[in-house]
Amino acid sequence: MNKKITPRVIRIIALQSVLVIVAVTILGGAVITHQKYKAKLENPDSAHSNTADIEEGTQASDAEKNDPEASASSSTTKVPETTSSPDEENYPYAYAGFTPKVTDVNADLSKFIVNGKYSLPADYKPQLAEAVKGSGVYLDYRVAPYYQQMYDAAKADGITLTPISGYRSYNRQKNNFENRIKENMNKGMDKVEATKTAATVIMVPGSSEHNAGLAMDICSLSESFENYKEFEWLNEHAAEYGFILRYPKDERSREITGVVYEPWHYRFVGVEVAKEIKSKGITFEEYVGVA
Numbered sequence: 707m708n709k710k711i712t713p714r715v716i717r718i719i720a721l722q723s724v725l726v727i728v729a730v731t732i733l734g735g736a737v738i739t740h741q742k743y744k745a746k747l748e749n750p751d752s753a754h755s756n757t758a759d760i761e762e763g764t765q766a767s768d769a770e771k772n773d774p775e776a777s778a779s780s781s782t783t784k785v786p787e788t789t790s791s792p793d794e795e796n797y798p799y800a801y802a803g804f805t806p807k808v809t810d811v812n813a814d815l816s817k818f819i820v821n822g823k824y825s826l827p828a829d830y831k832p833q834l835a836e837a838v839k840g841s842g843v844y845l846d847y848r849v850a851p852y853y854q855q856m857y858d859a860a861k862a863d864g865i866t867l868t869p870i871s872g873y874r875s876y877n878r879q880k881n882n883f884e885n886r887i888k889e890n891m892n893k894g895m896d897k898v899e900a901t902k903t904a905a906t907v908i909m910v911p912g913s914s915e916h917n918a919g920l921a922m923d924i925c926s927l928s929e930s931f932e933n934y935k936e937f938e939w940l941n942e943h944a945a946e947y948g949f950i951l952r953y954p955k956d957e958r959s960r961e962i963t964g965v966v967y968e969p970w971h972y973r974f975v976g977v978e979v980a981k982e983i984k985s986k987g988i989t990f991e992e993y994v995g996v997a
């Protein structure tokens with residue numbers, strides 16, 4: 707039997723529709739908020755609303771803007787790895803003048819040098835641990851506990867050292883780098899020029915400390931981070947937890963490290979060494995003896 711469509715029935719239907727729309731809106735909002743939060747954790751770019759002062763091209767090297775390792779959530783994730791090791795003959799970007807030596811991956815963390823001249827083997831894969839419980843950002847398992855300690859100590863002082871970008875795999879670095887080469891070639895550059903230009907904004911694969919899980923980008927990827935209270939705290943206390951500001955502001959450091967000032971990038975070297983490097987005001991390259 708058909709119900710009569712009375713004004714009362716219409717009102718009920720209309721009310722139900724409104725309730726459904728409200729529920730969908732609330733749920734949808736929650737999902738979007740969650741996705742934004744996830745994106746914030748996974749993509750440093752979206753962690754800033756103000757990206758004006760981190761334009762690409764003004765920051766040399768380091769692939770900071772290119773996302774921590776999404777697959778880092780599991781050190782057992784199966785990622786196809788190439789087996790070739792970078793060396794002066796077969797490093798894949800030798801055609802553009804990049805001929806790093808293979809760094810000693812068995813070196814003590816206080817001597818483990820990773821830079822444009824000393825690159826990780828393509829198959830290097832550190833054992834990982836979460837830097838801060840629940841953050842989804844990973845570091846070498848030997849480093850992560852120190853980050854957690856530093857994070858907790860800062861927290862007790864009312865400072866939050868948000869881990870933005872930790873471990874990033876060699877292959878992720880390679881994908882970022884090669885995508886940039888393609889973009890540059892699409893703009894009309896030849897392969898050599900496209901590769902050299904890519905290397906000014908993204909470190910060549912294997913030459914970022916993030917590929918080793920030894921460094922963390924903290925809070926921000928903006929040079930203005932140096933004005934934050936979090937930066938001030940790090941300046942005062944990072945060495946107590948074994949971390950150094952890896953790419954200092956002065957020109958001399960820039961020449962030695964090959965990387966412009968990055969107030970957010972902290973490298974673990976161990977407590978004693980971090981204190982020594984800080985008190986002497988030297989770069990890690992100088993400490994290791996490869997400057």
Ligand SMILES: [Zn+2]
Pocket residue numbers: 768770916921922923970971972
């Ligand atoms: Zn970094």
